[in-house]
Amino acid sequence: SQKIEQNSEALNIQEGKTATLTCxxxxxxxxxxxxxxxxxxxxxxxxxxxxxxxxxxxxxxxKVTFDTTLKQSLFHITAxxxxxxxxxxxxxxxxRRALTFGSGTRLQVQP
Amino acid sequence: EAGVTQFPSHSVIEKxxxxxxxxxxxxxxxxxxxxxxxxxxxxxFLLHFVKESKQDESGMxxxxxxxxxxxxxxxxxxxxxxxxxxxxxxxxASSQNRGTGDEQYFGPGTRLTVT
Numbered sequence: 001s002q003k004i005e006q007n008s009e010a011l012n013i014q015e016g017k018t019a020t021l022t023c024x025x026x027x028x029x030x031x032x033x034x035x036x037x038x039x040x041x042x043x044x045x046x047x048x049x050x051x052x053x054x055x056x057x058x059x060x061x062x063k064v065t066f067d068t069t070l071k072q073s074l075f076h077i078t079a080x081x082x083x084x085x086x087x088x089x090x091x092x093x094x095x096r097r098a099l100t101f102g103s104g105t106r107l108q109v110q111p
Numbered sequence: 112e113a114g115v116t117q118f119p120s121h122s123v124i125e126k127x128x129x130x131x132x133x134x135x136x137x138x139x140x141x142x143x144x145x146x147x148x149x150x151x152x153x154x155x156f157l158l159h160f161v162k163e164s165k166q167d168e169s170g171m172x173x174x175x176x177x178x179x180x181x182x183x184x185x186x187x188x189x190x191x192x193x194x195x196x197x198x199x200x201x202x203x204a205s206s207q208n209r210g211t212g213d214e215q216y217f218g219p220g221t222r223l224t225v226t
Contacts, residue, residue: 101153102153
C-alpha cells in the first residue's frame with residue numbers, strides 16, 4: 001500500500017544548529033514533493049516545492065533534497081531559530097494536484 | 112492580498128444534524144481543494160474543483176458529503192447527516208492554474224465536533 005513516513009518523534013535542537021527532517025515514501029511515483037509548515041490552530045503554509053527531475057532546491061535558510069531512487073526527501077533548516085519551531089509536513093503530488101500528506105514532524109528549537 | 116478564508120472557525124453539532132462549511136479562496140485562483148484531518152491522523156484530500164467543475168472527488172468519504180462551487184468562486188461543503196467520525200478539522204486550499212505542481216494556499220480550517 002502507499003505510505004509516507006515522517007519522524008513522528010519530535011525533533012529538539014539547539015538554536016543555530018541545522019535541523020534535518022526526513023520524508024520517506026513507498027509505492028508512489030510523485031511528480032512533485034512539497035514541504036509545508038503548520039503552527040497550532042492554523043492551516044499549512046507552503047515552503048518549498050521540488051520536482052522529480054530536481055535533486056536540490058534552496059530558499060534562504062531552507063534546503064530540500066529529493067532522491068527518487070531512495071524514495072526520500074530531506075528538509076534542512078540552517079541556522080535554526082526558536083521561531084522555526086512548528087510541525088513540518090511533507091506532501092506528495094503525483095500530478096493530479098491532490099496532495100497526499102505525511103503525518104508531520106514537530107520541530108522544537110531551544111534558545 | 113487576502114488569504115483563503117473559512118467559516119465558521121468552529122462548529123459543534125449533534126449526530127444526525129446538518130452542517131455547511133464555507134471556503135472563500137484567493138481571488139483569481141481557479142483551483143479549490145478540500146482536505147480534512149481527523150484526530151491523530153494525517154491531512155487527507157477530499158476533492159478538487161477547477162472553477163465550478165469537480166475535477167477529482169476521489170477522497171470524499173461517502174454520499175453524506177456534498178461539495179459545491181457555484182459560479183467558480185466560493186465553495187461549500189455540506190455534511191448531512193453528520194456522524195461522530197466526521198469530527199475533525201476541515202481545510203480548504205486554493206491555487207492558481209499555472210499547470211501542475213502549484214503551491215497550495217490553505218485556510219485556517221474549520222474545526223467540526225459532532226457529539
